[in-house]
Amino acid sequence: MANEEIITSWFRQYSDDVYNFLIYYVGNGDVDDMVQEVFIKALRNIESFQYQSKPRTWLFSIARNVAIDKIRKHNREKRKEDKLIQYQTGTNELSPEEIYQFSETKREVFQAMQSLNKNYYEVLLLRGINELSVQETASILNWTPSKVKVTFHRAIKKLTKEMGGIK
Incomplete structure (x- = not known):
């Protein structure tokens, strides 16, 4: 119990x-x-x-x-x-209901994230969206903390580039 x-x-x-x-x-x-x-x-x-x-x-x-x-x-x-x-x-298309649920900015970020490779997507999801620590993210992904930091940094750069340089 x-x-x-x-x-x-x-x-x-x-x-x-x-x-x-x-x-x-x-x-x-x-x-x-x-x-x-x-x-x-x-x-x-x-x-x-x-x-x-x-x-x-x-x-x-x-x-x-x-x-x-x-x-x-x-x-x-x-x-x-x-x-x-x-x-x-x-x-990769969202249903009309899902598009309605996301604000325009969130939808754009989500679409840009989907275009990234799996490692970038996962680290952005865990660190950026769910705000997990480096150690928690490393534990979930079975990575070293340094790999999490480097991959997260590269993912942010790539996402920024995908979104046309929006900061």
């Missing part, structure tokens, strides 16, 4: 952060279901949490893996669908 109470407490504290992380990571889809999946996995694996990092960092690691699995599954389904109907649609 104590584990359920811990996860319930973490859900109250971090579910919005996990939700926002997943929105930026996958861009659309059943994010509510993914948030639930994150906390179910956390409950099932709470014994493996060593308290060497903050719970939020651990939950973001789980969320990242859930998002990667969701993207892989989506890509497999998309390839099957494409083969079946021989029709390919744009995969």
Whole structure:
């Protein structure tokens, strides 16, 4: 019962952060279901949490893996669908509902971020948007802190260039 109470407490504290992380990571889809999946996995694996990092960092690691699995599954389904109907649609387009939800500036930043390579995108998402520390980001991505710093700096430069030099 104590584990359920811990996860319930973490859900109250971090579910919005996990939700926002997943929105930026996958861009659309059943994010509510993914948030639930994150906390179910956390409950099932709470014994493996060593308290060497903050719970939020651990939950973001789980969320990242859930998002990667969701993207892989989506890509497999998309390839099957494409083969079946021989029709390919744009995969990076946002739905009208999502466009409405983002302000113009946020939408532009999000679109520019999507054009970046995966490492830049992930480090911007964790450090820039979710405001995780260098150490937390390094833990989630399994990088060294120096790699996080360098990659984040390069990602900011590339994002600025992609957005036409807006600072």
